[in-house]
Amino acid sequence: xxxxxxxxxxxxxxxxxxxxxxxxxxxxxxxxxxxxxxxxxxxxxxxxxxxxxxxxxxxxxxxxxxxxxxxxxxxxxxxxxxxxxxxxxxxxxxxxxxxxxxxxxxxxxxxxxxxxxxxxxxxxxxxxxxxxxxxxxxxxxxxxxxxxxxxxxxxxxxxxxxxxxxxxxxxxxxxxxxxxxxxxxxxxxxxxxxxxxxxxxxxxxxxxxxxxxxxxxxxxxx
Amino acid sequence: xxxxxxxxxxxxxxxxxxxxxxxxxxxxxxxxxxxxxxxxxxxxxxxxxxxxxxxxxxxxxxxxxxxxxxxxxxxxxxxxxxxxxxxxxxxxxxxxxxxxxxxxxxxxxxxxxxxxxxxxxxxxxxxxxxxxxxxxxxxxxxxxxxxxxxxxxxxxxxxxxxxxxxxxxxxxxxxxxxxxxxxxxxxxxxxxxxxxxxxxxxxxxxxxxxxxxxxxxxxxxxxxxx
Numbered sequence: 400x401x402x403x404x405x406x407x408x409x410x411x412x413x414x415x416x417x418x419x420x421x422x423x424x425x426x427x428x429x430x431x432x433x434x435x436x437x438x439x440x441x442x443x444x445x446x447x448x449x450x451x452x453x454x455x456x457x458x459x460x461x462x463x464x465x466x467x468x469x470x471x472x473x474x475x476x477x478x479x480x481x482x483x484x485x486x487x488x489x490x491x492x493x494x495x496x497x498x499x500x501x502x503x504x505x506x507x508x509x510x511x512x513x514x515x516x517x518x519x520x521x522x523x524x525x526x527x528x529x530x531x532x533x534x535x536x537x538x539x540x541x542x543x544x545x546x547x548x549x550x551x552x553x554x555x556x557x558x559x560x561x562x563x564x565x566x567x568x569x570x571x572x573x574x575x576x577x578x579x580x581x582x583x584x585x586x587x588x589x590x591x592x593x594x595x596x597x598x599x600x601x602x603x604x605x606x607x608x609x610x611x612x613x614x615x616x617x618x619x620x621x
Numbered sequence: 622x623x624x625x626x627x628x629x630x631x632x633x634x635x636x637x638x639x640x641x642x643x644x645x646x647x648x649x650x651x652x653x654x655x656x657x658x659x660x661x662x663x664x665x666x667x668x669x670x671x672x673x674x675x676x677x678x679x680x681x682x683x684x685x686x687x688x689x690x691x692x693x694x695x696x697x698x699x700x701x702x703x704x705x706x707x708x709x710x711x712x713x714x715x716x717x718x719x720x721x722x723x724x725x726x727x728x729x730x731x732x733x734x735x736x737x738x739x740x741x742x743x744x745x746x747x748x749x750x751x752x753x754x755x756x757x758x759x760x761x762x763x764x765x766x767x768x769x770x771x772x773x774x775x776x777x778x779x780x781x782x783x784x785x786x787x788x789x790x791x792x793x794x795x796x797x798x799x800x801x802x803x804x805x806x807x808x809x810x811x812x813x814x815x816x817x818x819x820x821x822x823x824x825x826x827x828x829x830x831x832x833x834x835x836x837x838x839x840x841x842x843x844x845x846x847x
Contacts, residue, residue, distance in 0.1 A: 459708055461846065483623075483711030491702035493709075497639045509631035510710035512623035 408471070410435040410562060410591040411456060416465035418451050425451045429465070431610055431620045438592040440602045443612030449595040450490070452612070453564050456593060457487040470562055483511055486560035488568055488584070492551035496540040500531055500550045503539060504557055511558035525553035530579050544571040549580065556583045563592045569601065625719075628712040632720035637727060639697065646690040647731055654686040654736040658743050670744040671811035676802045679740055679809075683733065684765070684791075684798065690728045691769035692786050694721055695777040708845060718770055718841035722834075725766040733758050750808035753819070757808070760826035761801040767833040768793050774844050793833075800825040 411433040418426045426448040433439045441449050454460040456469055458478035467474040472481040494503045501522060508518040526532045529549040539547060548571045555563065563584055569577050586592065586605040596602045603609065609621045640646060661678050662668070670678060698704045707717050737758070741748050769790060776785035804822035807815035 457709065459705055479622075479711075482709055485709070487705075487709055489702070489705065491705065493702035493706040495635065495639060495697055495701050495703065497643050497697075498635065502635075502638070506631055506635050507706065507710075510623060510628055510706065510712060512627065512711065514627065 408435060409433060409468070410437070410470055411439070411593065412466070412468040414466045416452075416455070416467060417463045418448070418455060418460065419463045424463075426455075426612075429612075431608070433591060433593065433608060435591055436589055437607035438586050438594065438605055439608045439610055440599070440606035441593060441595045441610045441612065442597075442599055444614060447612035447614050449612055450566055453487075453489070453566050453593060453595055456562075457485055457489075457564050458482060459487070483558060484560055485562045485564060486555040486558070486584075486590075488551055488555040488563070488565045490566060492539075492547045493554060494539045494547060494550055497538060499536050499538055500526070500542070500553075501535040503550065504554060507554050507557055513558065521557055521559075525557055525583065528579065528583050529553045530576070545573055545576055548572055549576055552580045552583055561590060563588075563590050563594075565592065566595045567597065568594065569596075569598065623710065623712045625713050625716045628710070628716045629720045629723070632707075632717060633723050636697075636720070636724040640724075640728070646693050647728055650686040650689050650728065650732045651735045653689055654682050654732065655739055657682045657685065658736070658740055662743055668744075669746055671746070671809055673802070673806045675744055675809040676805035678744065679737070679805065680761075680798055680802050682740075683729075683736070683761075684794065686732060686736070687725075687729055687765055687769065688787050688790065690725060690732075691773045691790065692783055694725060694770060694773040699777045704845065714842045714845050715838050717845070718774070718837050721774070722766040722770040722837070725769055726762050729762040729765060730758075733762075745809065746811075747813060750810075750814035753814060753816075754805060754808050756823060757801055757804045757826070760823060760830060761797060763830040764797045764826060764833055765794060767830060767837050768797070771833070771837040771841070771844075774841065797826065797829045800829065 409432040414430045416426055416429040417424055429452070441452065443449050451460060455462050455467060455474070458474060458481055461475045469481055470484055472478070474481070498506065504522045504525065505518065508514070508522060513521060526535050529552055531546065531549050531553065534542060534546060539550065542550070552568065565584060568580070568584055572580065581587070584592070594602055707714065737751065741751060772786055772790045772793070776782040776789065779785055800822045804819055804826065807817045807819060
């Protein structure tokens with residue numbers, strides 16, 4: 400279970416956020432707050448800055464301007480305090496192709512300070528929850544895109560993060576896979592979630608807040 | 622924060638396991654070195670080398686073979702998202718530098734384990750200088766690993782990394798090569814190993830290792846920033 404989050408304190412607070420790539424701003428003047436335990440769904444066309452926003456919240460990109468606080472940590476200054484408390488699922492599965500699924504999860508567990516029986520139990524648990532036990536010893540290079548996505552989700556929640564940052568979490572998943580992973584990354588987990596998607600029909604029903612990003616226009620928060 | 626020792630062991634173990642499984646770097650490095658020895662043997666038309674010539678042939682070959690491994694050191698991190706995985710983990714990022722440098726030392730040691738005896742078979746009349754040569758190899762490997770890891774991490778995101786690594790690395794390792802060949806030359810002398818200025822050259826190598834080890838440790842965190 401995720402650690403208890405303080406009620407009433409925004410888990411994510413963003414004000415006046417700007418991120419430039421060269422002379423071009425990918426995000427400009429963005430602001431929103433997200434309560435602990437709530438789900439934010441981020442919508443917008445390609446190039447609107449959705450992935451950029453997620454990578455800034457994950458501490459993988461530095462903001463060019465503005466204020467960002469995640470789980471009480473000011474970014475980028477206190478990024479080191481935040482790492483380990485977030486689960487990030489990006490476009491890349493962050494898995495090594497020549498290691499098996501279990502070896503990859505063991506590697507990530509060790510990076511997050513998990514070892515021994517505790518790590519083994521958690522690895523077994525997330526493999527079971529994603530339906531990947533039978534292919535756990537296969538090299539990632541031998542797995543289908545959908546199976547890699549299941550493993551990536553297992554990696555994302557392995558260390559029991561408080562905040563989930565999910566970029567198109569359903570991509571490559573079949574109906575069974577989508578249903579399986581809901582138990583790990585769905586709204587019922589009690590974790591704060593930021594979900595980037597191109598599939599509003601699927602994710603809007605479970606959203607507490609919606610952020611619509613546009614190209615060259617101000618973001619709309621509902 | 623995850624203890625650096627745990628993260629170091631995890632990254633080093635991952636790299637060594639992957640290399641053992643895929644053999645992407647070591648066989649190429651060894652094959653390159655052996656082929657170069659053959660070329661030197663016929664190019665120089667000599668069956669026996671000693672002194673500065675033997676030292677030069679050995680170190681030039683090892684250095685260029687090492688470049689092959691250095692070029693590939695961070696490929697998995699770039700292509701399979703390993704950089705992001707490391708950056709998302711609660712670890713000191715310099716641990717990645719230390720683990721990668723350690724992996725490179727292991728590759729270089731394995732390369733030398735195979736190629737130095739072949740070099741001795743091809744060119745040396747006596748193997749008496751090989752034992753003290755181990756100290757030179759070890760110190761040079763540490764320096765090459767520190768410099769190579771630093772340069773490889775800087776070049777990996779560039780399309781021209783195959784060009785960048787040798788272009789930037791080779792000038793930086795000139796002092797180390799001067800010291801390594803200087804220390805090796807008396808060991809491979811025609812009349813048997815000598816130790817003229819051997820200790821001084823080892824000190825220079827040690828100093829080089831220290832400078833580039835500290836430099837890599839200090840700046841690596843910044844190199845991983847976006």
